[in-house]
Structures are given as structure tokens and as C-alpha cells.
Amino acid sequence: MATMLAVLTTDAACEPGPLHTALSRAVAGSFNLLSVDGCTSTNDTVLVLAGGRSSRSVGADEMAEALGEACGQLAGAMAADAEGATKVVRVVVTGAASHDEAHRAARKVADSLLVKCSLNGADPYWGRVVSELGSAGVAFDLDTTDVSYGELTVCRGGVAADHDAAALAQYMAGQHVEIRCALGLGDGSGAVLATDLGHGYIDENRTTS
DSSP, X not given: OOOOEEEEEEOSBOOHHHHHHHHHHHHHTTGGGEESSSOOOTTOEEEEEEOOOSSOBOOHHHHHHHHHHHHHHHHHHHHHTSTTOOOEEEEEEEEESSHHHHHHHHHHHHXXXXXXXXXXXXXXXXXXXXXXXXXXXXXXXXXXXXXXXXXXXXXXXTEEOOOOHHHHHHHHTSSEEXXXXXXXXXXXXXXXXXXXXXXXXXXXXXXXX
């Protein structure tokens, strides 16, 4: 992630315990699934303040749903406004041995500098995607692995798949790109929101000491 300071407020009446639970659930499904550069900051903070001005009491489940929607929108805005980013990328892994392994594999792809650079150059570098999946420390079988960019499958069963090159180039040139990775091993699924790595990121961070 990048350095993050997020403050949410509500007039709802919600006790500290349920409010904390709701925020934790909301963050787990939003900010914690965002990767800009794979680094965290000592300043990363998410706060929610409930003033209780409303007479309506809200439980943890209802609050978590509302906070989850707000945090999801903020996480998407952070990705779109990330340092030097030109693309918002969603890495989706399905067919993993478990949901946890799917999330770990998706983050490994999302954090890869080579994958990020290829996205900046609109290059469908599926071999690097497969390499990251294979080194993610999760159950993996090359022979059952497929990789797609959007609806266009470029790797099927670990080898190059025939596809419409012109359509793929047009898709890769867009601002929003989805990398879909099907492992073919189970029912686990997960997704991570990410960005590409552009020249602006280096310019912003090359003198930060």
C-alpha cells in the first residue's frame, strides 16, 4: 500500500465494541486488499468516529456493510490517484486450494514489480504472472493454470493460447485492467486491487530520505 490516512464519520449510535468489529471487517475487504507498491507505512491509519446524534442504534453487521461500501470506494480512489499510476488493476485468482491461498497468490502477482512495469507498458506478460503464482507458496500446478486479461485468455494449461492480439492490445491500453488467474485446484478465490508502476512513482520517491 501507499501511506494512508482515512477518517470516516457517522451520526449513527454504535457502541465502541461493535464499531471496532465493523471497521475491522470493512478494512479487511477493502484497504487490506489494495497494493500500490507492496510497502506499508508507519502512518497507515483508518479511523471511524460515531457521534451518536441519530437516535437509531446500528449493529455491527449493518455498520460493517455501510463502512465496507465507503472503504471500498475510498480504496478504489486511492488506486486511481496513486503516485505515478496510469492503470487501476484487479488481480483475481480462482480455483485455489483455499480462499487464503487465493488471496496470497493474488497479492504476489499484484506486488510484482515486473508485472507492474508490464502493465505500464500495456504488455500482456503472462509468463511473469504464472511465475509469480508458482512462487507464491501456495498449491500450484502449471498444467491446470489459465491466465486471462479481461475476457481474453492468453495462457491455457500453462502454455500460450490463441487470442485476438488486436483486441488484447486495445484492452491493455485502457485505464482499468483485470488479470484473471484460474489455478484449477479447488474452490478458493480472492482478489487484490493494484496499480501499474510508472515513471511518476520513481520521480516522486527517488528523494524521500
